[in-house]
Amino acid sequence: MAFVHEYLEGTLSEEETGRIKTWILDRIDTLTTGAPSPKFTECRHRGGALLITCADLTSVGWVKSELERAAPWEGAKLRFVEAKNLPKPVRAHAWIPGTPEEPAKVLKRIQIQNAGVETSNWRVVDRREDPKGQTLIVLMDQTSWDKLGAKCNHRPYVDFTRLTFKLLSKPKVAIEEETKMKCEEATVAEGPSEEPQPTASTSAPQ
Known part of the structure; x- marks a missing residue:
C-alpha cells in the first residue's frame, strides 16, 4: 500500500x-525489546x-x-x-543541443529558468550523447507533465534555447x-x- x-x-x-x-x-x-x-x-x-x-x-x-x-x-x-493505485509515471524525452551537461544540472536549470515548473521529482532513466548534444529520457509524475504543459507547452527554456519534451509511445521503463x-x-x-x-x-x- x-x-x-x-x-x-x-x-x-x-x-x-x-x-x-x-x-x-x-x-x-522508541520501541522496547520484545515489543x-x-x-x-x-x-x-x-x-x-x-x-x-x-x-x-x-x-x-x-x-x-x-x-x-x-x-x-x-x-x-x-x-x-x-x-497499485499510485499514479503511473509519464515517460518523456527531449534533445538538448550543445556540449552535454550532467542531467541533474540540466533539470535544475529547467526549474530555475521556467517559473512554476518543478523538476525535483523527475528522474533521468536514460541519456544518449551525440556530437551535437544529448537526449534525456525522463520519468515524471502526471502532475509535473500537466504543469509543464500549462506553463510552457512542454517547451521549457534552458541555457540559450528551448527544449521540446515529447511523450514516448512505448513506456518501457514504466512497464x-x-x-x-x-x-x-x-x-x-x-x-x-x-x-x-x-x-x-x-x-x-x-
Missing part, C-alpha cells in the same frame, strides 16, 4: 522522502513517491498507527492508498517499474504467516 499527500499525489521530493525514512527510524528507536516491531524489505523513492515494502500486515498496521499519532513534520498531510512492483508484491505474498503488503508514500508540506 501507499501513503500519499491528502490533496496532491506524486509530489514527494527526495529530501521529503528522506525525512519520512528518518521519522520511521526514530519511531522504531511488536515493524519489518521492511525495501524502501525507495520512485516517481514522487516513497515506496516501502512491508514484510507483513503487522508492519503495515504499525506504520498506519504511528502516522495517525504524529505527522513526520508539521504541516505534512499524508494518507494511505494501495500501491519495467510496474512489473518489478508486481513481482515484489507476489514475492512478499509468499510469506509463511501474514500476507505482506507494499507501502509507498507521496507527500508535500503545506
Whole structure:
C-alpha cells in the first residue's frame, strides 16, 4: 500500500522522502525489546513517491498507527492508498543541443529558468550523447507533465534555447517499474504467516 499527500499525489521530493525514512527510524528507536516491531524489505523513492515494502500486515498496521499519532513534520498531510493505485509515471524525452551537461544540472536549470515548473521529482532513466548534444529520457509524475504543459507547452527554456519534451509511445521503463512492483508484491505474498503488503508514500508540506 501507499501513503500519499491528502490533496496532491506524486509530489514527494527526495529530501521529503528522506525525512519520512528518518521519522520511521526514530519511531522504531522508541520501541522496547520484545515489543511488536515493524519489518521492511525495501524502501525507495520512485516517481514522487516513497515506496516501502512491508514484510507483513503487522508492519503495515504499525506504520498506519504511528502516522495517525504524529505527522513526520508539521504541516505534512499524508494518507494511505494501495500501491497499485499510485499514479503511473509519464515517460518523456527531449534533445538538448550543445556540449552535454550532467542531467541533474540540466533539470535544475529547467526549474530555475521556467517559473512554476518543478523538476525535483523527475528522474533521468536514460541519456544518449551525440556530437551535437544529448537526449534525456525522463520519468515524471502526471502532475509535473500537466504543469509543464500549462506553463510552457512542454517547451521549457534552458541555457540559450528551448527544449521540446515529447511523450514516448512505448513506456518501457514504466512497464519495467510496474512489473518489478508486481513481482515484489507476489514475492512478499509468499510469506509463511501474514500476507505482506507494499507501502509507498507521496507527500508535500503545506
